[in-house]
Amino acid sequence: MLQKTVMILIAVALVSAAAESSAMTPLEELGEFLYFDETLSEPNGQSCASCHMPSAFFVDPDSDAPVSQGVLPKGRWGNRNSPMSAYAFLSPDFHYDPVEELYVGGQFWDGRAANVVEQAKGPFLNLLEMNNPNKRTVIEDILRGGYADLFIEVFGHDALYIRRNIDEAYDFVAEAIGAFESTDLFAPFDSKYDYFLQGYDVLTEQELSGLELYEGKAMCNACHPSEPGPGGEPPLFTDFTYDNLGVPRNPDNPFYTLTKKFNPDGYDFVDLGLGGILGIEEEMGKHKVMPLRNIAMTGPYMHNGIFKTLKEVVEFYNARDLGGFPPPEVPINVNTDELGDLGLTSDEIDDLVAFLHTLTDGYQLSAGAKRMAAAHTASGYALSSNYPNPFNPITSIEYSLPTTANVKLEIFNVLGQKVTTLVDGEQNAGHYSVSWDASNASTGIYFYRLSSAGFTETRKMILLK
Numbered sequence: 001m002l003q004k005t006v007m008i009l010i011a012v013a014l015v016s017a018a019a020e021s022s023a024m025t026p027l028e029e030l031g032e033f034l035y036f037d038e039t040l041s042e043p044n045g046q047s048c049a050s051c052h053m054p055s056a057f058f059v060d061p062d063s064d065a066p067v068s069q070g071v072l073p074k075g076r077w078g079n080r081n082s083p084m085s086a087y088a089f090l091s092p093d094f095h096y097d098p099v100e101e102l103y104v105g106g107q108f109w110d111g112r113a114a115n116v117v118e119q120a121k122g123p124f125l126n127l128l129e130m131n132n133p134n135k136r137t138v139i140e141d142i143l144r145g146g147y148a149d150l151f152i153e154v155f156g157h158d159a160l161y162i163r164r165n166i167d168e169a170y171d172f173v174a175e176a177i178g179a180f181e182s183t184d185l186f187a188p189f190d191s192k193y194d195y196f197l198q199g200y201d202v203l204t205e206q207e208l209s210g211l212e213l214y215e216g217k218a219m220c221n222a223c224h225p226s227e228p229g230p231g232g233e234p235p236l237f238t239d240f241t242y243d244n245l246g247v248p249r250n251p252d253n254p255f256y257t258l259t260k261k262f263n264p265d266g267y268d269f270v271d272l273g274l275g276g277i278l279g280i281e282e283e284m285g286k287h288k289v290m291p292l293r294n295i296a297m298t299g300p301y302m303h304n305g306i307f308k309t310l311k312e313v314v315e316f317y318n319a320r321d322l323g324g325f326p327p328p329e330v331p332i333n334v335n336t337d338e339l340g341d342l343g344l345t346s347d348e349i350d351d352l353v354a355f356l357h358t359l360t361d362g363y364q365l366s367a368g369a370k371r372m373a374a375a376h377t378a379s380g381y382a383l384s385s386n387y388p389n390p391f392n393p394i395t396s397i398e399y400s401l402p403t404t405a406n407v408k409l410e411i412f413n414v415l416g417q418k419v420t421t422l423v424d425g426e427q428n429a430g431h432y433s434v435s436w437d438a439s440n441a442s443t444g445i446y447f448y449r450l451s452s453a454g455f456t457e458t459r460k461m462i463l464l465k
């Protein structure tokens with residue numbers, strides 16, 4: 001417990017450091033307070049960060065249990081494994097894609113919340129998590145707390161108004177948390193693999209072999225795409241769809257032991273995933289394809305935390321259909337096309353796992369790689385960070401050219417679709433500043449790419465309306 005407290009303090013310190021450098025808006029800053037506030041549970045002691053701690057790669061730091069414990073420790077366990085809260089905001093809103101005939105996007109393993117703002121309304125009132133009896137207790141705690149003034153300032157209503165309009169106030173809370181969860185902190189894109197894609201670092205032979213298997217024989221990128229987008233945007237390792245992989249029940253899930261009040265089915269409980277939410281038979285047993293960023297750090301794995309190591313996960317994909325694994329938790333709609341009998345050797349399994357380890361954020365470039373990056377800069381080309389960032393609706397982008405060159409400066413959205421071309425043509429050597437007016441674009445992350453013969457660089461920016 002002490003250890004946990006220390007980790008929270010470190011997490012807040014790290015977040016504050018990050019906050020200073022990227023200048024958060026008051027709304028995001030408010031979201032940060034709410035996200036870390038352990039007085040917003042009943043009793044006190046649990047915050048969003050308890051189960052999605054930035055220093056633990058945005059999951060529950062207790063990786064021994066397959067699922068997370070609520071604030072009332074006496075046997076109150078949730079039924080599912082905590083996913084990362086990082087990168088979650090990049091999932092599109094939950095919707096049905098009529099062309100692909102698939103459900104896409106949303107939050108939670110079963111997609112029951114449309115986006116991170118809607119998601120944030122859940123945990124405070126979940127009796128197996130933060131356990132507040134109603135929205136009012138959450139709002140009262142906030143109004144009694146140290147950042148009540150900021151809450152009032154951001155939303156422009158006095159405390160009395162807020163107390164009278166509890167539903168609206170509760171929506172404000174979710175809005176602020178969603179804004180905080182959409183900051184750079186939640187999308188660092190600084191893994192070894194990112195540096196590799198940008199040409200700043202190399203993968204080892206084993207990691208390269210793993211990447212080749214990932215995109216080839218093992219078919220992982222059929223659902224967890226690993227290629228950068230057309231504008232060089234970093235991959236998210238999920239196509240945001242839903243699938244039943246035939247994951248077996250996890251007999252060690254403590255949720256089975258809960259009283260009838262919380263788990264009426266006892267040991268017969270079956271997690272129906274998306275189908276349970278929609279009541280559609282074809283979707284029964286399907287869970288969301290999760291992003292694989294930080295995956296080496298975020299075990300246990302799968303919706304019920306059944307696998308403790310990445311090796312077990314890959315062995316399951318490799319040999320599900322060869323006996324040796326218990327039957328699927330939900331026997332219908334099981335995917336038999338892309339997994340189950342991949343024919344990977346044990347060396348290949350190790351290579352694949354080695355590749356998955358390159359997806360961990362916070363990677364420190366080696367001295368050699370730093371030299372590569374420096375050489376890149378010494379070429380005389382340079383693309384600076386846009387300013388301001390986040391912005392609304394105008395930001396400026398500066399770059400330098402060492403010689404006369406044909407240059408393109410283009411903007412892409414997270415789906416890799418080109419939004420606009422700001423520069424396209426020959427320019428003389430020199431320093432340039434171009435501004436982008438994003439009045440017609442919607443809130444989100446965008447990427448700007450400067451390209452010329454022998455030089456390409458992509459950077460990200462955030463439009464916040």
Ligand code: HEC
Binds near residue numbers: 078106109
């Ligand atoms: C007791 C642990 C716990 C607490 C506290 C908690 N969460 Fe979660 N979180 C989970 C679990 C478990 C899931 C998956 C639940 C499911 O799919 O049914 C989840 C899912 C999520 C997701 C969806 C991620 C995705 O990719 O689908 C986000 C975002 C998230 N939580 C953010 C938050 C925020 C914000 C708070 C505070 C308001 C919070 N969580 C509090 C355990 C927790």
Ligand code: HEC
Binds near residue numbers: 081083214335
């Ligand atoms: C057919 C689509 C599909 C393919 C192919 C696929 N996955 Fe997945 N992956 C999923 C889905 C869906 C889940 C969540 C399943 C669940 O929990 O029931 C998942 C979950 C995972 C998880 C656990 C995520 C977490 O947060 O706990 C890992 C790790 C993983 N996949 C790795 C891989 C690897 C490695 C490969 C290639 C060998 C692969 N996947 C191939 C769809 C796929």
